[in-house]
Amino acid sequence: MLVRPISENELEIVVKIHLLAFNNFFLSKMGSSFLFTYYRAFLRNRNSVFLGCYQDNKLLGFCAASTLSKGFNFLLIKQNLFAFTIQGIKVLFSKPTALVHLYRNFSKNGSVQFDNQNYAELYSIGVSPEFQGKGVGRILFNNLESSLQRKACEQLSLTTDQFNNDKTLSFYKGIGFNILYEFTSYPNRKMYRLIKKL
């Protein structure tokens, strides 16, 4: 298996893997066109680390992280305002409540006073279901960790569900994450913020 940065012409495959790996997650409900816009914005941002794991040139999984956590999602929107406005209009007509959901989730840390968000953040790590449990996630994470260390990042954080999430929680625990705090995201989703020293 080989890990290298994702290129722009692979984003449609990234979206396909996202939809398969995260089939019940809120962001997936925004649709493939929104996800494409989001991941393209991610890839074009200079703070991002966006890696894919390949076997025989086939993408098996990916991870998307940023050296910056505070305000990162809003920075992506600001830098790609036209593309996100088009997506926003589409969602407004198809699922208006999803826009509120999106806004609340993008700003989910706002209410936690003691968290200065002084860490890099892992926004997404997903492996095609047929290749899960074969070491792809661990290889992706090891490469991500090395990239972030080279960029002088000292801590990496992420958010994940508290419930019905045993497999993913054991994955994160196995690679060295600890619970920083618990919080509730919109509308009533119990979450953990996890953290790992790099």
Ligand SMILES: CC(C)(COP(=O)(O)OP(=O)(O)OC[C@H]1O[C@@H](n2cnc3c(N)ncnc32)[C@H](O)[C@@H]1OP(=O)(O)O)[C@@H](O)C(=O)NCCC(=O)NCCS
């Ligand atoms: C979570 C995910 C990225 C892990 O990647 P993966 O390639 O399946 O995981 P790996 O094979 O590298 O396993 C690494 C460790 O994770 C844990 N793990 C993996 N699969 C597991 C399972 N079915 N049950 C329990 N623990 C498991 C183990 O601790 C394992 O370590 P080990 O191999 O030493 O036992 C992947 O399963 C996935 O895409 N899940 C769906 C999307 C998702 O939930 N992403 C995280 C969003 S917050």
